[in-house]
Each structure stands twice: as C-alpha cells, then as structure tokens.
Amino acid sequence: MTPLYHDLSGETVLVFGGGSVGARKARGFDEAARVVVVSPAFDERLLSLADGDGDRDAAVELVRAAPEASDVADWIDRLDPALAVAATDDAAVNAAVESAALDGGILVNRTDVSGGRDPGSVVVPATVEDDPVTVALSTGGTSPALAKALRERIEAEIEGAGEMAALSGAIREELKADGVAPEKRREAVRRVVRSRGVWKGLQKGRSYGRQEADTVIEEVLDR
Numbered sequence: 123m124t125p126l127y128h129d130l131s132g133e134t135v136l137v138f139g140g141g142s143v144g145a146r147k148a149r150g151f152d153e154a155a156r157v158v159v160v161s162p163a164f165d166e167r168l169l170s171l172a173d174g175d176g177d178r179d180a181a182v183e184l185v186r187a188a189p190e191a192s193d194v195a196d197w198i199d200r201l202d203p204a205l206a207v208a209a210t211d212d213a214a215v216n217a218a219v220e221s222a223a224l225d226g227g228i229l230v231n232r233t234d235v236s237g238g239r240d241p242g243s244v245v246v247p248a249t250v251e252d253d254p255v256t257v258a259l260s261t262g263g264t265s266p267a268l269a270k271a272l273r274e275r276i277e278a279e280i281e282g283a284g285e286m287a288a289l290s291g292a293i294r295e296e297l298k299a300d301g302v303a304p305e306k307r308r309e310a311v312r313r314v315v316r317s318r319g320v321w322k323g324l325q326k327g328r329s330y331g332r333q334e335a336d337t338v339i340e341e342v343l344d345r
C-alpha cells in the first residue's frame with residue numbers, strides 16, 4: 123500500500139453507520155473536515171461529538187436514517203463528500219457505499235474488510251500528530267491492533283517535533299532569503315534537525331531552541 127496525505131479542509135466526510143467504528147472514524151476526521159454521520163442509532167461518543175464536545179469548534183452532524191443499499195448513491199449525490207466511510211454492520215450497505223463512491227469518483231474507506239483494494243478505496247491509518255507533523259501507520263490491513271500499539275510508542279518518540287518543524291522551517295526560509303548557498307543551507311538545516319542540543323533547548327522554550335540552532339548554523343556557515 124502507498125501512503126498519501128489529503129487536505130480535507132472545506133470538504134465533507136460522509137460516514138454510514140453510527141456504532142463504535144463510525145464514531146472513531148468521525149472523531150478522526152472532524153478537525154479536518156465537515157463530518158456527517160447517517161445511521162438509525164448513534165454511539166454515545168457521537169452524541170457528545172455532535173454537541174461540540176468542549177472546546178472543539180467542529181461539531182459532527184448526525185442524520186437519523188437507515189438507507190437501503192439502493193439509496194446509498196442518492197445520499198452520496200446529495201451530500202457530495204470527498205470521502206465516504208462504510209462503517210455499518212450490514213455488509214450489503216457497506217458494499218453499496220463502496221461501489222457508489224467509486225462510481226462517483228470519490229474516495230471510500232470500507233471498514234469491514236482488509237486486504238487488496240481498488241484504487242480510490244483507502245485505508246485509515248493510525249495517526250500520531252504534533253502539528254504540523256503527522257505520522258501515519260498501517261499494517262497493510264494485517265493487524266490493526268498492532269498499528270494502534272505502534273502508534274502509542276511513536277507518540278512519545280515524536281514529542282517536540284511540531285516545535286522543531288516550526289523552528290527549522292523558519293531557519294530554512296531565513297537562509298534562503300539571506301542568499302546562503304544551497305549546499306550550506308541544506309547542511310545547516312540537516313544539522314539543526316539532528317542536533318540533540320536544539321531538541322533539548324526546545325523543551326525549555328522556543329528561544330532556547332533558537333539559540334542552540336544559531337550556534338549550529340554558525341558552525342556550518344563559518345567553515
């Protein structure tokens with residue numbers, strides 16, 4: 123399987139099925155996109171997500187209905203999502219979601235099967251995020267429980283990566299604007315992101331990280 127990242131901002135994700143799996147998928151997408159869940163019944167977690175769940179602005183929209191397999195294409199036409207998620211406990215409905223989405227040229231995530239897929243039929247990875255850094259992890263459908271366990275390990279591993287992305291991104295732009303020769307610029311950025319001193323400095327605060335990075339950059343530019 124080939125991992126790719128999507129920008130779903132401004133798009134709709136349409137989830138069929140409001141059980142525990144539908145709830146998890148809705149929770150996974152609701153910061154990035156408008157999420158609509160269609161189901162005759164809803165998991166408690168969905169009911170609280172629909173209430174706005176504390177300080178999250180994006181509320182999941184719940185539509186109480188039980189589409190038949192033959193109605194699914196109409197729902198997709200009407201809501202015009204970028205991604206449809208098939209998370210019902212009815213295999214015929216899930217299959218209809220998959221075929222209607224593929225016919226309509228939109229992405230589909232079928233949650234009740236693993237293994238080989240048509241292009242456009244995507245898998246949802248386990249994700250670790252320290253904005254703007256995201257790590258996506260898949261076991262090729264073989265062992266979702268392992269994907270979850272590895273995600274828990276990586277969570278600790280990438281702590282501070284968001285700050286490092288912001289700092290090294292800013293340094294990259296500054297060195298470009300200062301007209302530093304490309305080879306030196308790349309060397310400086312490569313050293314900054316690998317420097318234990320800079321990672322440690324960032325733990326204390328942005329300005330400490332910046333100071334450590336400046337030392338590393340000077341070493342590279344003075345050579």
Ligand SMILES: C[C@@]1(CC(=O)O)c2cc3[nH]c(cc4nc(cc5[nH]c(cc(n2)[C@H]1CCC(=O)O)[C@@](C)(CC(=O)O)[C@@H]5CCC(=O)O)C(CC(=O)O)=C4CCC(=O)O)c(CCC(=O)O)c3CC(=O)O
Pocket residue numbers: 146147150231232233234235236237244245246247248249259260261262263264265266267268269270273
């Ligand atoms: C193919 C895929 C399709 C898709 O959903 O995209 C799929 C399919 C299936 N999952 C099943 C079961 C479980 N799934 C989880 C958990 C997660 N499942 C996720 C993704 C995927 N699951 C895709 C492949 C990802 C990959 O390549 O690794 C994660 C990573 C992302 C997410 O869903 O958000 C999320 C962890 C998120 C996190 O915590 O970070 C757990 C663990 C738990 O619940 O504790 C279990 C129980 C333990 C077990 O069975 O392993 C079953 C059997 C159902 C049955 O028994 O009937 C099927 C269907 C089948 O295998 O046929």
Ligand SMILES: NC(=O)C1=CN([C@@H]2O[C@H](COP(=O)(O)OP(=O)(O)OC[C@H]3O[C@@H](n4cnc5c(N)ncnc54)[C@H](O)[C@@H]3O)[C@@H](O)[C@H]2O)C=CC1
Pocket residue numbers: 138139140141142143144160161162163164165187188189190209210211212215232233234266
């Ligand atoms: N991908 C994954 O990570 C996992 C996938 N699964 C699979 O996902 C499916 C759903 O699992 P759960 O959420 O645990 O089941 P669940 O039984 O808790 O939820 C199913 C939901 O689908 C709704 N539903 C039934 N008919 C519908 C219709 N016609 N239209 C819309 N909604 C409908 C039900 O009201 C219920 O809310 C199962 O088929 C299971 O094999 C299960 C565990 C993990």
